[in-house]
Each structure stands twice: as structure tokens, then as C-alpha cells.
Amino acid sequence: MLVTMMGHRRCLPKSCRPGQLARNGGALLGWMVLRAAAQAGTIVLLARTLSAQTYGEFVAVIAVAGFAVPLAGLGLSNMVLRNVARDPQAASWYLERAVTVWTRTLLPLAAAAIGIALLLIPKGLPVAAMAAAICGELLASSLTELAGRYRQAQHRHHAYGAINAGLPLLRLFALGLLISLTNRTDIASVLWTFTAASVVYALLLWQVVRTVASDVAEDATEAMPVRSGLPFSASALAMRLQGEFNKPVLAHAGFGLAGSYNIAQRAVDMASLPLQALQEALWPKLYAQANPLPQLRRTGAALLLMALAMGALVWLAAPLLPLLVGNAHEDAVRVLRMLAWLPLLQVGRSLLNFHAIHHGHMQHISWACLLGGGVSVCVVAALVPAYGMAGAVIASYIAETTMSLALLGFAMRASR
Numbered sequence: 001m002l003v004t005m006m007g008h009r010r011c012l013p014k015s016c017r018p019g020q021l022a023r024n025g026g027a028l029l030g031w032m033v034l035r036a037a038a039q040a041g042t043i044v045l046l047a048r049t050l051s052a053q054t055y056g057e058f059v060a061v062i063a064v065a066g067f068a069v070p071l072a073g074l075g076l077s078n079m080v081l082r083n084v085a086r087d088p089q090a091a092s093w094y095l096e097r098a099v100t101v102w103t104r105t106l107l108p109l110a111a112a113a114i115g116i117a118l119l120l121i122p123k124g125l126p127v128a129a130m131a132a133a134i135c136g137e138l139l140a141s142s143l144t145e146l147a148g149r150y151r152q153a154q155h156r157h158h159a160y161g162a163i164n165a166g167l168p169l170l171r172l173f174a175l176g177l178l179i180s181l182t183n184r185t186d187i188a189s190v191l192w193t194f195t196a197a198s199v200v201y202a203l204l205l206w207q208v209v210r211t212v213a214s215d216v217a218e219d220a221t222e223a224m225p226v227r228s229g230l231p232f233s234a235s236a237l238a239m240r241l242q243g244e245f246n247k248p249v250l251a252h253a254g255f256g257l258a259g260s261y262n263i264a265q266r267a268v269d270m271a272s273l274p275l276q277a278l279q280e281a282l283w284p285k286l287y288a289q290a291n292p293l294p295q296l297r298r299t300g301a302a303l304l305l306m307a308l309a310m311g312a313l314v315w316l317a318a319p320l321l322p323l324l325v326g327n328a329h330e331d332a333v334r335v336l337r338m339l340a341w342l343p344l345l346q347v348g349r350s351l352l353n354f355h356a357i358h359h360g361h362m363q364h365i366s367w368a369c370l371l372g373g374g375v376s377v378c379v380v381a382a383l384v385p386a387y388g389m390a391g392a393v394i395a396s397y398i399a400e401t402t403m404s405l406a407l408l409g410f411a412m413r414a415s416r
Contacts, residue, residue: 029277031161036270038168040324043266045175047259047325050185056255057187059262060121061130062194063247065137068113070236072142073102075229077149083222084153090220095150097224099209102146110135120248122255129191136198140167143205150209157281163205171197231366235353238373242399245377246392249384256328261389263325264335271314272343275306279350286354293358300351307344314340331389338393345400352407364410372403 046055076098084091114131121130144167151159174197178184243265250258282299286292318336322329356364376399383391
């Protein structure tokens, strides 16, 4: 998520040297590649060893769990990123406040996510294992986000990358042990193993976050009300709805469809890693500038060109996908080609987000994301039952375009 400086601050000397953005982006890219390799390994492992039905069941459960993750902590991890970058002396106070809100939101969100899963996912899955996996995903992913953003704000890019790579690596290790040592591939065993890995990683991160946050900070200069992170939660939730709501809906047509769509979607995510690395390295640098728009225009144009080139490469390489995941998911090739251009729209929307926040119009992001999320749910519900995976792809493009057009409209109205 994007936040910018509203006033002049002294930026960290090292972070503002020419070429530092590329070096930081390279460091983050290395960790992102490791993280993506673990995620890809998990996809390949499960897609090749589980039946199409079982893999689709797993994908549907984790997708529903993902709806709650952006709401844990009410988006204050993004405010930790901004405020610690602006006011590092009071870092522990900002982190302490975010951790407190995070702990208070976990239980109601877990209950809501389990209820949604019971409502959306077709019957027949083991309820206890499904509930445990949902709670594990909510706990581990949201805490990873909070701890990682704190390190990112300190310009500790290697720590930020390592925190984000650790969770999928541990999950891959645990699932690999399950399949190689016990040869158990039923959905209950997979979900319980996933849960165990998630809880172990959350316990490791909790020790780090709790120790740092327990220090007393004085004279915090940046406001951090509970509602300040809500625009970021809304944006993240809209992205989750756009990317994941189609899984439980596809599951009603066949769990195999949900699994194949997930494979294509994750392939696009992994191809986007260079773009993500550069953006994650760019945001802290922009936070530390009084007037970041000139650099945003230059770097934004380069990011859009990179997204266009990446889409072309994904489209050309799509037929190679069955070599990795097996012929049971051969229909993912067509979906991958259709999704290849979605990151171009996503990069453009991220730049529009930054423009809105720079001019103090954070509420525009909230409204655009809520609109996009609502449109995504409606279009998925309308198109997926009739058109299957193609309907899910169309819904993604419609939702992304809706959010971008809304941001453009808000910006034009504000300028008048």
C-alpha cells in the first residue's frame, strides 16, 4: 500500500543515494524469488500428489481464509510503515499500538471467516480441519505482514524479505514431510499440517514483535488513530475479493476448476516479482521525500513498461505450465494467457493510489476499493456459474478497471 510524506523530513542518507533504489529492489527481489520458489514448490507438490478434487478443496479453504487477513489489525501495519519511516525514534510506540489492535481483531475475524467458509464452500469437507486452517492462515499471514512492514520502515530490506519468505518455506517443508514420510494425501491431513506450520511460524514471529513492541517510546509525532489504516484494509480486501472470491464460487462447478484457476493466478503472481520488488523498494524512498511526484512519474512509467513486457512473456510461456503441474491442470494454460495483462492494470492503480494519498484524498482509495470489491463479488456471482474460469478472468479485469476509473474520476473532480 502507498503512503506519502505530508511534510518535510530528513531522509536516511543511505536510502537516498543514487542507485540505492535498484540495490534495495535487487535485495528484495532475491527474497521474493525465494518466497515465490517456496510457493511454486508447494503448488507443484500438491498439484502433482493430490487429486484435482482434493487440491481444489484446499485452494477453496485458503481462499476464504484470505478474505479476513487484510482486516486483521485494521490496516495499521501500513501506518507502522509510514510512521516509523517518518519518526523512527518512536518506532516501538507505533508498533505497540498496531499489535494491540491486531490482537483484538483476531477472534471475531476468525469466527466470521469460518462462518463464510461454511456458507460458501460446498459441503463434505472436515469442518474441524477447515476451521483450524482458516485460523492458522489468518494468524500467520497477518502477523507476517505486521512484522515485515515494521522492518521495511527501518530500511532493513533483508529482514523484511526474510520474514515474508519464511512462512511459505516452513509450509512447504511441513507438507513435504507429510507426503514423503506418511504418503497421506487426504484433505484433512493436508489442512492440519498447513495449520501446524502456520502456528509455529506465528509463535516465532510473536516473540520478535512482542519484544520490540514492549519498549516504551516517547514523544511520538505522528497521529495513529485506529481508523487511519482502514483505507489500506479496504484496498487489500478488495484485492482479495477480486483474486480469491472466485475460488469458492468455482468450487460449486467443480473443485478441479478452482485448483486450475489458482495455478494460473499464482503463475502470474510469480512472474510479477520484479515489479513487486521495485515497488516495495520505492515506497520507503518516496515516504522520505517532501515532493515525491517527479520521481513517481519517472519510475511509474518504467514500471508500466515492465508490466507490459512481462505480460507478453507470460503469454508466450503459458504452454509450458503443464510440464510443472501435470496434465490434470492443462486448462490452466488458457486462463494464464487471459490473466497475463492484469498486472499492467494493477501497477497503474498503485500509482493512482499514491497520487490520491499525496493530495490528502485517502478516502478516495477507500471508496474506489469498496466499489471494486463490490463489483467483483457481483460480477463473479453472475459470470462464473455461466462461463466458469473465463467468467472469473473477466470479473478480475472489470473490477480492476472499475477501481482505476473511480480513482481517475475522483482526481479529476478534486482538481476542479
